[in-house]
Amino acid sequence: MFFNSIAFAIFLPIVFFLYWFVFNKNKSTQNALLIVASYYFYSCWDWRFLFLLVFSTFLDYYTGIQIEKGKSQKSRKFWFWLSITVNLGFLGVFKYYNFFASSFAELLTSAGFKASPLLLNVILPVGISFYTFHGLSYVIDIYFKRIKAEYNFVDYSLFVSYFPLLVAGPIERATHLLPQVKVKREFDFQTAKEGVYQIIWGLVKKVIIADTCAPYANAIFDNYTSMNSFSLILGAIYFAFQIYGDFSGYSDIALGVSKLFGLDLLRNFNYPYFSRDIAEFWRRWHISLSSWFRDYLYIPLGGSKGGLWMKIRNTFIIFVVSGFWHGANWTYIAWGFINAVYFLPLLLSNSNRNNMDTIQLKFNFDSIKVFASILYTFVLTCIAWVFFRARTITDAVSYLKRILTSKDFGFQYLDNERYSYELLLMIGIFVLIEWNNRTKVEPLSGKMSMLKTALAILAIMAFGTFSDYKEFIYFQF
């Protein structure tokens, strides 16, 4: 059940009605309903993996309590590592086993040995990377005594399985979400209205931007050997907007839906393509994952403390692991590595926290500099996206090489029977709308909100892509 499907349009009002009118006695009934709804939502993909979700929930719930109750450090450590090992073990088997097995076999083959790896014929349970990280952060926080263990299984289950964030995040923290599910939610008109705005704007991003860019980006990337420089550049830009529209659109809908139930989720995107450097980009893109890696990997590794080499090592580890989190493919690792390389000069010059303020443009030289730095950062990001999108690293390198060598900047007719330049106006308008509203969560609230909402609905219906139905990209992660 996708957020942009008819099924969800039926599911959501039913759950909303039951939540506020039938199960609104206390927080327990509210939570129980949301859990049932969440499990139903998840089972719409594949009910067989529901057991994995329930098991993972129970494991972290139980180990969390055992860690807290543990009288000796040895026992605490035991339960802690049990949880970490099982959680990462599931992730490893379902997501990474085939990658490691085939990469190892390739390595042996290249060394002259004959190897035929035993590969698993399993599909990746949707959302496993997200709910595993929910559980991990919870257990780690208990182990380091940052939070208390949750003894109410229903409340804890809701923290892990809450349907708006279950399959593609944002990756929540126990410190943020658990306190909210422990109290009865009261309906608030303004919050719910904000939620509606966010849902509608999320749909704009998904069906107008992401799904419209997707066939163009696919046509260009899949046939890059016959594309000219201009088309290849457009392909990278289209993919940049596809993935942004897709993932941030999903996050907006998730946050909006959650607001309808009175629960506030972590913001996941903050206009990342208006970043002035890569460090700022990573403070604005997939914020919940970046901060997760910062808190649970970068800082425990020593963070920016220690010597220069330590800083560099930690930076590369966090970016490469972040890339690998996205999928078991060398292209994701390369994408993470490239971002680390981008980040390195900022780290070495101690300027990675330079652009913390809100962007202001005026008619002066500084504004030109800001504009240029935004453009430069976007170009760097697009280059990295080529690695993210390409099938192999070789394809990505050839793609970029062809941009430089083709030197043909004419318009091309693509495999999808469209001209390569067709989306530029639409993307331009989208960027302008986001730019003018960059200080807000979404552009629909504020003055003339009803008119803006009506225009957004009109745009979704008229300009949206529905027939080339697309899944959300991040569901595969």
Place this chain on the structure above:
Amino acid sequence: MKRFLIYTAKIVLITVLIAFLLDGIYTYAFMQSNERGKIEQVFNSKAKKYDVVILGSSRANNHFVAQMFEDKGLKTFNYGMSGGHLFEASLMLKLMIERKYEIKNVILEADLNLSNDHQAEGISARFLPYIHNSEIIKDHFSNESDFNELYYVPFYRYIKYDSKIGFREFFFISVGKKTNAQDNLGYYPLQKHKNGNMKNNIVNLTPLNRNKYYEEIKNICKEHHINFIPVMTPICENTVGMNYFDKVKKIYPEIHNYENVVVEDKYFSSCGHMSDAGAKIFTARILRDFFTKK
């Protein structure tokens, strides 16, 4: 909560109004269009007279050179539609009859398309803008599983088939952009490709015992005194499962088998589609067999 429910009701109302508005605007545009495709052309036309009308899929569209019929003094148009099935061919003929066309002969390409009686959504979608303006189209779709949504939910059909009849098509109609669908009297010539795929496997295809839409076309022709000429058209010789054509002949003895009239690869653009040169040889043979006074 009451305020929110009112607010939500407003949003729903706005959505419905926008759907009606867009539906009206798009439908109006499609009602004015007759230079984008064959369906629009037929729908927005009246009482044409033809000696020969050609119907079928791409294997009609790319195989019957309409100009060669014209050269013989036969007013002809090739209404074959690439990707189309007999579902659409039948509807096209019904539309022509509804528009009081006078047709002497219908040549129907009936071979591979006999294996199913489903709609080809990519093509059938192009009839949908007119669903409220033609009883024939409405009736033709009435047995489809999503008929109620397509007919009763405003703008749903334009959303569902946005790549065919969505904003892009609406925009091109509005700016008067033409397509080449009606060039060469509907015939679309193919060129010989160096790397054209000259292999095909039709082993899994089985002609339906009684194809509903084939029978419909046959009956319409009979009812309106139109000479019905069903033919099987050539396919490349590397095709696996060639006995399909014998099976067709067995079930439908009235269909003329021209599958082996052109066989050499040099006359094919791809295995299922002849090049212009092949199409000319084939058309000449059809003209000789059916339109030469003996």
